[in-house]
Amino acid sequence: MFLRENTRAVSVGSVTIGGGAPISVQSMTNVLTHQKEACLRQIERLATAGADLVRLAVPGSEDTAVLKELVARSPVPLIADVHFQFERALEAVAAGVAKIRLNPGNITEPSKVKEVIRACADQGVAIRVGVNSGSIRARSGPSKEKDRQETLPKLMVEKISAYLDIFSACDFEQVVLSAKCSQVRQSVQVYRALAERFEFPLHLGFTAAGVLETGLVKNSLALGKLLAEGIGDTLRVSLTADPVEEVLAGKEILYNLGLRQRKEPEVIACPSCGRCRVDLTKVVREARIRLAQVQAAVRVAIMGCEVNGPGEAAEADYALCMGPKKALLYRNGQPVGASPFETMLDELIKLLNERSE
Ligand code: SF4
Numbered sequence: 643m644f645l646r647e648n649t650r651a652v653s654v655g656s657v658t659i660g661g662g663a664p665i666s667v668q669s670m671t672n673v674l675t676h677q678k679e680a681c682l683r684q685i686e687r688l689a690t691a692g693a694d695l696v697r698l699a700v701p702g703s704e705d706t707a708v709l710k711e712l713v714a715r716s717p718v719p720l721i722a723d724v725h726f727q728f729e730r731a732l733e734a735v736a737a738g739v740a741k742i743r744l745n746p747g748n749i750t751e752p753s754k755v756k757e758v759i760r761a762c763a764d765q766g767v768a769i770r771v772g773v774n775s776g777s778i779r780a781r782s783g784p785s786k787e788k789d790r791q792e793t794l795p796k797l798m799v800e801k802i803s804a805y806l807d808i809f810s811a812c813d814f815e816q817v818v819l820s821a822k823c824s825q826v827r828q829s830v831q832v833y834r835a836l837a838e839r840f841e842f843p844l845h846l847g848f849t850a851a852g853v854l855e856t857g858l859v860k861n862s863l864a865l866g867k868l869l870a871e872g873i874g875d876t877l878r879v880s881l882t883a884d885p886v887e888e889v890l891a892g893k894e895i896l897y898n899l900g901l902r903q904r905k906e907p908e909v910i911a912c913p914s915c916g917r918c919r920v921d922l923t924k925v926v927r928e929a930r931i932r933l934a935q936v937q938a939a940v941r942v943a944i945m946g947c948e949v950n951g952p953g954e955a956a957e958a959d960y961a962l963c964m965g966p967k968k969a970l971l972y973r974n975g976q977p978v979g980a981s982p983f984e985t986m987l988d989e990l991i992k993l994l995n996e997r998s999e
Contacts, residue, residue: 655719660843747777
């Protein structure tokens with residue numbers, strides 16, 4: 643496993659992207675930014691789940707108006723996602739965000755782009771030049787699907803390249819690049835082309851990947867392949883789901899590629915069957931989110947019944963097995979207690995925290 647060491651280092655607040663820095667995981671809020679308290683709660687949930695960076699949409703001035711306070715209260719650096727109106731970028735920079743994202747398909751007037759670049763240079767703010775396949779398609783006009791598939795990666799790289807000319811003219815190098823597609827092959831192609839052509843660090847991601855079940859497959863295939871080739875400096879797993887799932891999935895990809903050392907419990911589970919008396923899918927989802935906050939690199943098995951559960955979970959450090967009326971807790975294969983279903987995760991977390999004390 644190797645990192646693309648020749649990428650430039652870009653500072654995004656306390657996080658470095660590129661230049662051999664650890665690959666960071668980011669996500670994006672999906673509540674209205676101007677609903678400040680709800681937005682802050684989501685930022686905090688994402689940070690607790692392990693997000694290194696959080697991005698927010700700022701479509702209106704009411705959104706940039708709350709950024710200063712969000713920046714002050716956020717536990718991680720914030721990124722403003724700007725489309726269409728360059729004024730939002732200027733307001734976000736003045737509010738103290740660590741990075742902004744510009745779409746070359748939307749803010750095109752060089753004088754406006756330069757004004758934003760100058761503001762970012764003055765404030766030490768990084769810029770992601772992020773193109774996505776939708777905006778390229780919309781402007782390249784109708785064509786046959788096969789032609790689009792073949793030409794899209796090339797068009798995306800050209801679009802970025804032309805946009806970067808404006809940045810070169812301003813001697814601005816705190817730049818991260820992304821080119822998001824909705825197809826795995828195209829994503830791999832376009833990011834490989836970007837990695838060959840530019841030294842700027844790359845933000846890996848997908849556009850319109852879909853719901854958890856299908857989106858995870860697409861993201862894992864494309865991001866996993868690129869990361870295994872040493873391409874990618876930061877990532878967002880894009881899912882139509884609770885954004886906390888994006889963070890957990892992003893970290894899981896890095897763990898499984900050996901690019902990040904696991905610090906929280908790994909949760910494994912049985913597939914469940916007619917012997918299980920609880921909604922195991924729901925239990926496991928909740929466990930993944932809650933255990934992400936526990937500092938203990940152990941394996942936790944959540945098993946649907948007491949018939950096969952204890953045996954199948956024997957290799958785990960901790961196990962929770964659903965009995966007829968209670969959940970049974972195990973440590974290193976030995977029973978250590980039982981708990982009502984309602985409180986079993988609290989009991990498990992207590993046990994884990996006792997271990998790490
Ligand atoms: S552990 Fe129990 S519930 Fe889970 S798959 Fe095996 S038999 Fe079924």
